[in-house]
Amino acid sequence: DIQMTQSPSSLSASVGDRVTITCRASQSIITYLNWYQQKPGKAPKLLIYAASSLQSGVPSRFSGSGSGTDFTLTISSLQPEDYGTYYCQQSSSVPRTFGGGTRVEIK
Amino acid sequence: QVQLVQSGAEVKNPGASVKVSCRPSGYTFTDYWIHWMRQAPGRGLEWVGWINSKTGGTTSAQKFQGRVTMTRDTSISTAYMELSSLTSDDTAVYYCARGVADTGGRWFDPWGQGTLVTVSS
Numbered sequence: 001d002i003q004m005t006q007s008p009s010s011l012s013a014s015v016g017d018r019v020t021i022t023c024r025a026s027q028s029i030i031t032y033l034n035w036y037q038q039k040p041g042k043a044p045k046l047l048i049y050a051a052s053s054l055q056s057g058v059p060s061r062f063s064g065s066g067s068g069t070d071f072t073l074t075i076s077s078l079q080p081e082d083y084g085t086y087y088c089q090q091s092s093s094v095p096r097t098f099g100g101g102t103r104v105e106i107k
Numbered sequence: 108q109v110q111l112v113q114s115g116a117e118v119k120n121p122g123a124s125v126k127v128s129c130r131p132s133g134y135t136f137t138d139y140w141i142h143w144m145r146q147a148p149g150r151g152l153e154w155v156g157w158i159n160s161k162t163g164g165t166t167s168a169q170k171f172q173g174r175v176t177m178t179r180d181t182s183i184s185t186a187y188m189e190l191s192s193l194t195s196d197d198t199a200v201y202y203c204a205r206g207v208a209d210t211g212g213r214w215f216d217p218w219g220q221g222t223l224v225t226v227s228s
């Protein structure tokens with residue numbers, strides 16, 4: 001199974017800050033990497049697919065980059081509504097696997 | 108708009124089975140696979156498996172093999188996930204999601220609202 005490791009596990013940042021979350025795969029997944037946002041009590045929502053493609057309707061302050069084993073999700077200017085937990089997920093092989101999540105808190 | 112609606116919360120005794128339904132709307136049911144995930148309380152996301160909505164073919168994570176059955180009924184555009192021999196470790200919110208694939212990748216979008224399954228005596 002491909003292991004997905006996210007860091008940090010949590011962060012607290014102020015509105016307007018630039019936030020970066022990293023995700024590392026235990027082997028190359030090319031660009032088969034997706035990012036989801038989950039708010040408490042809600043289902044996950046797709047933000048970024050194929051490592052760097054922004055899902056329709058997602059604000060342009062979210063961006064993704066990377067290939068191979070190392071990936072990054074960046075929020076260019078953190079907004080109050082960006083709180084929640086962010087997960088990376090690989091779709092290179094079965095079983096599909098998720099990172100452990102990064103909880104984002106707004107200061 | 109595309110949405111997936113799941114069945115309601117369930118409470119089961121240890122050793123029992125549970126069957127969760129997922130009814131998509133807003134697209135042709137057989138054009139996309141359905142994936143199942145779960146999330147234990149306070150924990151991360153875990154992939155359970157998928158069903159090819161057109162053929163009925165399935166693949167599941169090894170830890171669930173022998174215990175999970177994924178089916179679909181194309182006449183009512185509904186997918187099902189049944190998990191047997193439940194233990195307290197199976198207490199979780201179970202999600203279905205549409206599997207989207209193109210030349211660039213594969214992802215889950217959108218997700219159902221989730222179904223809480225509680226296993227308790």
